[in-house]
Amino acid sequence: MTAGKDHGSRIKHAFTSRLQLRPPVDDDPRQLSSGKKTLIIISIALCAGTSGFSSTIYFPGLPAITSDLNAPPMATTLTAALFVLFMGIAPVIWATFSDYYQVRRILFMISMAIFGVASLGSTFLNNIWGIVVLRCIQSVGSSCGQSVGAGVISDCYPVEQRGAAFGKYFFAVFLGPLLGPIVGGFVIMSDYSWRATFLFCVALAVFNIIFVFFSLPETYRVDEKFDTQLPVTNAPSPVGETEKASGPNSLSETISDVDEHGANKIPAQKVVKTDVPEAICQTGYFYGQDVSVAAVRWWKIA
Template identity: 50%
Template structure:
């Protein structure tokens, strides 16, 4: 008995060293000598080394980081996620001026925004594939921000609209890493029952960016000219790069190393290990008569796995409790388009459909606002930018309320299931009024208020209501995808993001021609009808999601 207790204590004491050695072996870019004795670095030296090393190993479970550090990581992630939307719209108020200054056609200048949105969907597919293949997040954030900053400088000097189109595509590629890696980073650092609130805060950045952009862009354009918007983008990218460099550690969390949940995590007074047991299917439970035999078999398998994990020239170390028996070094060939391949799964495609139409609706209205507010209400560029504040308020309220309610309903569902939960529990009751009422009503109010030349407050309020409803859809569906595909959060998000951006690009290209043909009122009718029809996909996902995931092997 004493010997067994001593062995367990020895195993517990060696957990940290073992995980560090495992992470060193798992890191594809780590070329350090595994036989050298590991010496834990001091605080500042460890911090500096982790920031200067391009591919620093994850030597601590990201879910056990201090709360302040998690908040800082979440803030950086939200800021990175806001870049694409912010930079896609910052020069919306300047579009008429750019047409005159570059002597370009309206469709050519519109392409600088539509193709920007399209590449917001294409580029994250590659970033997510690189992230999930090499088990990294931080290097991709930093590298893409450099691309973004360089393209922003180039855009400030262009004198040809087609050069601007190319540079805007590059700028979009550099800005869009946060769209794919952001939800994965949140999943790295936050447990399931706190993930909804964290996702909501991240999406405040994602959706406040497109609405803050025109406000700042309007004042910059009226005071310093349209080129100043790109200098602002460069400065923003440089500041964000510095924040990421000093604040953001590598967070890629591998379940085969750390387990499905953090060790010792607590939910409602119950240990997380109990919660994991409750979440297992009944077919996996052991009976008392076979428990002893199974334990012996597991001990023998653990002994074999320890031998497999033993460093080439180092001492034998015990396998940590949270490491699984899978071979973590085994990986397939890199496929940059692997994220798109996930759209073959019906539940991924259905998740992307309504969120894509809802996002496209928001972006379509953003596209038509400058021209309509200028022609109907006679507003200058700086005041046009201020009108987006109503949508910003809707986004913030929707994200903060939606995230907290999502976590509340998930905890309630877990209690009803005796501690277990299903990813479909993320599709909470707030989704239904968001998709069936708020978004359609907001689109109709905006369109017909402009059509009938009603008071300016009416379309502003309508757009704000639409954005509030959008956040109820977007937060729940995005968190559902991350929960439904553990370990593939970035890739699943990139696939959904690709669908959203393709829809937003298509809708924004036809937005102004549609307004010219049928008027803003009937544009609102079309957008409202599209959202109601696509909400049926969410209904199907809620009630048939388990079967659809089982069909796809999830």
């Protein structure tokens, strides 16, 4: 009976913590299990791939949109051109929010909610200019994963392991625009015609929100909390002697400032590598359908 109560209490606590807008990050995300990290990559890759996917899914329905709404060609073209434009602007804004409020997870759900609402509105509109506006909002909502997703990977992986993680992540980013026209070609054959593409986007947004809610914990990692810097002591030591701090887990050491002949030498300095995951989020990137990430690293001389 006690075990059952404890299990129920843990489930309730886990569910309640997921409802928090800014849950505390008490454990280093880099210490998560490989299975948990895989789920995290899948969740952020789904959100990141949604942007490119939604930009191309309705391309097969463009002739039907022009015909049904009696739309001028310029307006129809703007639904695609402005979508790509906001794909380049919005990630920088989302990254700024992530860095300022020190959150990742809630931004994915908010952005997918914006994307879903804009998609639902586009389903029922009969005015091409209204669709142009909602396509811009769609783009803003779907673009969060392009920058904040990179920040999540930086939170969860040390520098030497990020290459493989980014490879899996960007596989979905590049796959999205390729799958969009294929899926769009199938769904426009339904009774809803081109409007079915927006209904599909609504379903995708709901799925992403649910998946993120259950699989993605808050990962925003504060360097000062989890990263240990090596202290440096410049006190002189006997000739040729190197003193190390006691204890097998100690990270500090003092190195002699004179060589074996008694001559003075430059005091030893430690080079401490400090990761800045926020730098990836603050890097604006996206031009057309090509994505690039600039990972910035600082080297601090202690």
